[in-house]
Amino acid sequence: xxxxxxxxxxxxxxxxxxxxxxxxxxxxxxxxxxxxxxxxxxxxxxxxxxxxxxxxxxxxxxxxxxxxxxxxxxxxxxxxxxxxxxxxxxxxxxxxxxxxxxxxxxxxxxxxxxxxxxxxxxxxxxxxxxxxxxxxxxxxxxxxxxxxxxxxxxxxxxxxxxxxxxxxxxxxxxxxxxxxxxxxxxxxxxxxxxxxxxxxxxxxxxxxxxxxxxxxxxxxxxxxxxxxxxxxxxxxxxxxxxxxxxxxxxxxxxxxxxxxxxxxxxxxxxxxxxxxxxxxxxxxxxxxxxxxxxxxxxxxxxxxxxxxxxxxxxxxxxxxxxxxxxxxxxxxxxxxxxxxxxxxxxxxxxxxxxxxxxxxxxxxxxxxxxxxxxxxxxxxxxxxxxxxxxxxxxxxxxxxxxxxxxxxxxxxxxxxxxxxxxxxxxxxxxxxxxxxxxxxxxxxxxxxxxxxxxxxxxxxxxxxxxxxxxxxxxx
Amino acid sequence: xxxxxxxxxxxxxxxxxxxxxxxxxxxxxxxxxxxxxxxxxxxxxxxxxxxxxxxxxxxxxxxxxxxxxxxxxxxxxxxxxxxxxxxxxxxxxx
Numbered sequence: 001x002x003x004x005x006x007x008x009x010x011x012x013x014x015x016x017x018x019x020x021x022x023x024x025x026x027x028x029x030x031x032x033x034x035x036x037x038x039x040x041x042x043x044x045x046x047x048x049x050x051x052x053x054x055x056x057x058x059x060x061x062x063x064x065x066x067x068x069x070x071x072x073x074x075x076x077x078x079x080x081x082x083x084x085x086x087x088x089x090x091x092x093x094x095x096x097x098x099x100x101x102x103x104x105x106x107x108x109x110x111x112x113x114x115x116x117x118x119x120x121x122x123x124x125x126x127x128x129x130x131x132x133x134x135x136x137x138x139x140x141x142x143x144x145x146x147x148x149x150x151x152x153x154x155x156x157x158x159x160x161x162x163x164x165x166x167x168x169x170x171x172x173x174x175x176x177x178x179x180x181x182x183x184x185x186x187x188x189x190x191x192x193x194x195x196x197x198x199x200x201x202x203x204x205x206x207x208x209x210x211x212x213x214x215x216x217x218x219x220x221x222x223x224x225x226x227x228x229x230x231x232x233x234x235x236x237x238x239x240x241x242x243x244x245x246x247x248x249x250x251x252x253x254x255x256x257x258x259x260x261x262x263x264x265x266x267x268x269x270x271x272x273x274x275x276x277x278x279x280x281x282x283x284x285x286x287x288x289x290x291x292x293x294x295x296x297x298x299x300x301x302x303x304x305x306x307x308x309x310x311x312x313x314x315x316x317x318x319x320x321x322x323x324x325x326x327x328x329x330x331x332x333x334x335x336x337x338x339x340x341x342x343x344x345x346x347x348x349x350x351x352x353x354x355x356x357x358x359x360x361x362x363x364x365x366x367x368x369x370x371x372x373x374x375x376x377x378x379x380x381x382x383x384x385x386x387x388x389x390x391x392x393x394x395x396x397x398x399x400x401x402x403x404x405x406x407x408x409x410x411x412x413x414x415x416x417x418x419x420x421x422x423x424x425x426x427x428x429x430x431x432x433x434x435x436x437x438x439x440x441x442x443x444x445x446x447x448x449x450x451x452x453x454x455x456x457x458x459x460x461x462x463x464x465x466x467x468x469x470x471x472x473x474x475x
Numbered sequence: 476x477x478x479x480x481x482x483x484x485x486x487x488x489x490x491x492x493x494x495x496x497x498x499x500x501x502x503x504x505x506x507x508x509x510x511x512x513x514x515x516x517x518x519x520x521x522x523x524x525x526x527x528x529x530x531x532x533x534x535x536x537x538x539x540x541x542x543x544x545x546x547x548x549x550x551x552x553x554x555x556x557x558x559x560x561x562x563x564x565x566x567x568x569x
Contacts, residue, residue: 074507080514084522091538114531217532217543229545230532318509319545320516323534 007086010078016040016068023061026053040068041076108326111214121218124211128202129240137198138277146190155182173361184357188350192242195273197342199241204337208329213321220319226305227261227312228253229319235262239270244349244435246270247442257314263443264308264451267431268458269301278408279423289420292470296424300462352434359433369394379460383421384467386413396426397433417470425463428455485555488526488533489546495526497554504551513551516542523557 009017020036028035028049038046039061047065051058068075110116158181162171175182206212212234220230228236232253239246243266250262271279283290309316363369376390383389392406407414407422414422431439439448485500499520504510517537518524527541528534533549535542544552 074510076507076511077502077514077519081519081521084517084519112528112531112534117531213543217534220532220545224545230543315506316547318512318548319532319543320512320548321543322516323541323543325541 005086007083009082012071013040013075013078013082016064019064020061023054023057023064024050025057026050028053037079039065041079042069105326111211111326112217114218117214117218121215124206124215128206129237132202133195133198133241134273134277137195138273141194141198142191145194146186150186150190155186158182169365172365173358176361176364178357178360178364180354180357180361183360184354185350187357188346188353191274192349192353193342193346196242196245196345197338199238199273200341200345201334201338203238204334204341205329207337208327208334210324210326213323216321217319217323224316224319225302225309226265227309227316228258228265228305229317230321231317231319232258232262236265236270239266239272240276241273242349243267243270243272243431244352244438245345247435247438248348250442254317255314257312258317260312260443260447260451261305261308263439263447264454265301265305267435267439267451268304268428268455269297271297271427272432275427279427282408282411282419282423286416286420289416292420292466293424293427296462296466297427300428300458304458349434349438352437355437356433382467383425383460383463384471385418385422386410389422392422393426393429396429417467420470421463421467424466425459428459428462431455485553488524488535488544488549488552488554489529491526491554493526493529495554496523496557497526498523498557499552500555501553502551503553509548509551513548516540518552524552524554 008014017033017036017040020039021032024032024035035046035050039050042065050061054061071078111120155175158175158179159171162175162179166174172179174180177183203212206215215237216230216233218230219233223229223232223236234252235246235249238249246266247263250259250266253259253262279293280290283293360369373390373394376393377387380390380393381387388410389407392410395406407419407426411419436448436452439451443451487503491497499518499522501520502510502513502518504513513519517540522537525536526533527536533544533546535544535549
């Protein structure tokens with residue numbers, strides 16, 4: 001038999017519940033007593049439902065709820081306290097007296113003591129992000145799926161079938177330069193999937209070891225400087241995998257203010273793995289150039305975040321997180337979680353990539369792409385770059401890494417200083433089209449437009465300043 | 476907010492040293508949302524709290540739960556020393 005879980009509240013609360021019960025005659029998904037308790041705690045959703053269900057009786061209900069709202073201590077606290085006491089009593093019956101345990105285990109302690117915690121954090125991020133996601137995922141797996149499977153099999157077959165069965169314009173839509181299969185699907189499955197798949201695996205591993213909350217608490221102070229709190233480290237780190245996906249994940253942040261700041265930071269100064277890999281490859285020949293890129297992007301990240309924190313109204317979000325004990329993860333669970341997340345990713349993000357290639361195809365058909373490239377030539381020349389680089393910036397908008405990849409082809413004609421300016425500007429420059437689409441979906445059109453409008457001039461201004469600054473440096 | 480009868484002196488959690496064991500005397504939350512958050516975390520007047528660390532964040536133990544809190548949130552929790560019979564217990568009624 002199920003034990004009785006009824007919680008006894010104070011006489012005042014029981015009296016208020018007693019007055020509400022005869023007025024609740026509608027159909028509710030749960031018992032009237034629960035509805036009465038939610039009403040007394042000021043639950044808006046249940047108030048709306050009651051208004052619809054009870055009609056004229058709702059006015060009387062409102063009077064009682066208003067009286068309850070004037071009680072001191074607040075009713076929600078008294079209810080929470082009564083429930084807590086009941087939970088304690090049940091715990092005592094089934095578990096005996098709870099004991100307060102000190103921080104257990106040396107490893108646990110080492111991951112929290114700052115002098116060892118930060119080096120451990122750096123090692124985990126290096127091996128997890130750089131070696132596993134960046135090396136194995138973004139290079140080995142992408143080379144295999146994109147290079148061997150798509151370039152060698154899927155795309156040529158799609159091209160041949162499309163040419164045989166479809167009109168030239170439709171064939172272009174399916175298997176042309178910006179085709180749904182040859183660009184959209186290839187990009188989603190061949191480039192992004194291996195990267196986010198390995199990233200999800202690493203992320204689930206961290207989650208199951210109980211390390212993730214430690215990462216958040218170690219990053220809390222740094223995140224506070226840009227108006228966020230430790231929780232934001234999750235979407236920001238995810239952004240190093242795929243900014244589009246990370247923008248979706250900003251949903252987990254508590255306030256709209258935090259979500260806007262995180263979306264802005266992701267769009268401005270968090271390069272995705274595809275872009276990061278190419279930028280590192282481009283600048284690898286000159287450690288000084290790579291250092292300048294890190295310094296400039298890092299400074300912009302901190303400054304822009306700090307400014308966004310100052311400009312946006314609203315209170316700063318407080319940080320709190322439960323800290324589970326560290327434990328050895330179970331591989332089966334990690335694989336299950338990774339698979340579920342990949343499924344979610346495919347359902348949520350793939351349509352965006354397919355839609356992007358559809359839009360690109362349309363622009364290409366109408367000759368808009370050439371027009372935009374022409375318009376971009378002037379600002380690009382101001383950055384000290386050849387006019388050909390305009391195309392790279394446009395492609396960078398449609399696909400961040402595509403821009404960097406275009407730069408890779410041009411690198412023989414560029415000096416190290418020009419490469420530094422171009423990579424820095426491209427990193428800051430507008431996120432890819434898929435990310436903009438998700439920004440509109442998650443934050444709404446006005447916010448997305450404002451973010452993009454802030455980023456374009458900022459990216460070019462930084463690039464312009466860097467071009468002049470590097471002119472006096474022996475690079 | 477909760478305190479009515481006379482109680483031993485209490486101070487914000489941030490004023491007590493690491494390893495201190497106390498009970499929650501009151502909550503000084505500024506907004507309803509903040510109060511709701513504390514209550515949802517199980518931080519209610521009368522529960523026992525053990526302070527485990529103060530850097531890089533405040534880390535406290537409540538019953539079987541370990542929580543990390545930032546300075547602003549920790550400051551809203553007012554603690555008083557736990558009475559000897561209550562030490563080690565998170566039950567408000569002893």
